[in-house]
Amino acid sequence: MNETPTPAAGQIWQDNDKRGYGRSVRIVEIDGAHAVVELVTPRGAGHDGAKPGRRTRIRLDRFRPISTGYRYVGEADR
Template sequence: MTDTPTPATGQIWQDNDPRADERLIWIQRIDDTHAHVRQVALTQDGEPVPLPSVRRTRIRLDRFKPTSTGYRYVGEAQR
């Protein structure tokens, strides 16, 4: 089993909520308590492409863990 890394700028995470339909988010910035993220799709090369008309949002850092209400680490963006 792979350890879940500490959230960092440039990482891609997947929403574990089954209602989210495999939503991928890209961490663009981190502050003391939140990650500022943008929903993305990945190209075949693994490059994140922000989805149009999807707002940017903030997610508490303590939610970045692989639980049913958390997020699963996917990898580093290829940018």
């Protein structure tokens, strides 16, 4: 069974929320109770939303494999 690691810079996480299907982010830095993330893959094919590279903040408690959280994918290629 895969364990969910503690969020850290350089990790890739994928959105579990069905509204964000396919969206994945790379953690750039940890800032208090939030992670600063950079969009790697936008949600859903054909979506005209955010472009890869866009940065935002996500609460650290959302980095767990629940329906509205994120699941760990792996380390980013450096």
